[in-house]
Amino acid sequence: MTPGEQTKIEQFHDLYYNGLEGKNAIHLHTYWLGVQVLKCPLDLWIYQEIIAELQPDVIIETGTYKGGSAWFMAHILDLIGKGEIFTIDVADDLARPAHPRIHYVKGSSTDEQLLHTLMNPRPTDETRLIILDSLHTKAHVLKELHLWSPFVSPNSYLIVEDTNINGHPTYPTFGAGPYEAVEEFFKMNSDFMVDTSREKFLMTFNPRGFLKRLP
Numbered sequence: 001m002t003p004g005e006q007t008k009i010e011q012f013h014d015l016y017y018n019g020l021e022g023k024n025a026i027h028l029h030t031y032w033l034g035v036q037v038l039k040c041p042l043d044l045w046i047y048q049e050i051i052a053e054l055q056p057d058v059i060i061e062t063g064t065y066k067g068g069s070a071w072f073m074a075h076i077l078d079l080i081g082k083g084e085i086f087t088i089d090v091a092d093d094l095a096r097p098a099h100p101r102i103h104y105v106k107g108s109s110t111d112e113q114l115l116h117t118l119m120n121p122r123p124t125d126e127t128r129l130i131i132l133d134s135l136h137t138k139a140h141v142l143k144e145l146h147l148w149s150p151f152v153s154p155n156s157y158l159i160v161e162d163t164n165i166n167g168h169p170t171y172p173t174f175g176a177g178p179y180e181a182v183e184e185f186f187k188m189n190s191d192f193m194v195d196t197s198r199e200k201f202l203m204t205f206n207p208r209g210f211l212k213r214l215p
């Protein structure tokens with residue numbers, strides 16, 4: 001990629017993220033079948049590609065919000081005919097969509113008791129996809145990475161959402177966040193690689209955030 005192309009991508013990313021004239025951030029006005037989803041549609045397409053390839057038995061998502069991302073993934077699971085989703089959030093929202101593949105779990109994604117209650121009864125040879133999309137501070141995401149990474153199956157993904165903030169390339173005033181947590185994680189972990197092929201649509205909210213577990 002040339003420096004000029006890189007600049008264009010970053011400028012468009014920032015424009016998309018903040019909206020025209022810095023008003024009406026587009027990513028806050030994105031819906032899957034009527035339910036708000038805090039994701040870039042290009043990333044949702046990548047989710048679809050990953051799910052179709054992996055054929056996961058289970059998807060764990062930290063950070064539910066309105067349930068839009070779980071609702072999207074549940075429909076992709078319907079299309080492939082298998083899988084269930086556990087989505088964890090500290091907050092309740094009774095308006096979240098009901099779907100037989102979605103299990104809403106109330107609690108903190110860094111609560112080790114919750115994690116073990118959820119994961120210990122599960123078969124260890126199942127295919128698991130894990131998505132971290134809860135509190136975006138570096139400390140919280142790093143803790144999530146340490147806690148959840150051992151549960152990702154070989155050749156599957158640990159997706160760290162919103163690594164684009166704190167100036168990568170948008171929202172420069174956020175402070176250390178998911179991107180910095182991933183950098184720190186790699187100082188201590190060699191079980192994963194950054195799969196930049198998942199950034200092929202040029203704009204992703206998850207730069208260096210698609211972590212693939214090595215075989």
Ligand SMILES: C[S@@+](CC[C@H](N)C(=O)[O-])C[C@H]1O[C@@H](n2cnc3c(N)ncnc32)[C@H](O)[C@@H]1O
Nearest residue numbers: 037038063064065069089090091108109134135
């Ligand atoms: C970015 S939103 C999730 C967006 C959703 N995955 C989507 O794509 O539409 C972050 C969510 O994380 C939740 N959250 C904050 N701290 C949390 C924690 N410690 N554990 C689990 N969820 C948390 C918030 O309540 C909020 O609903």
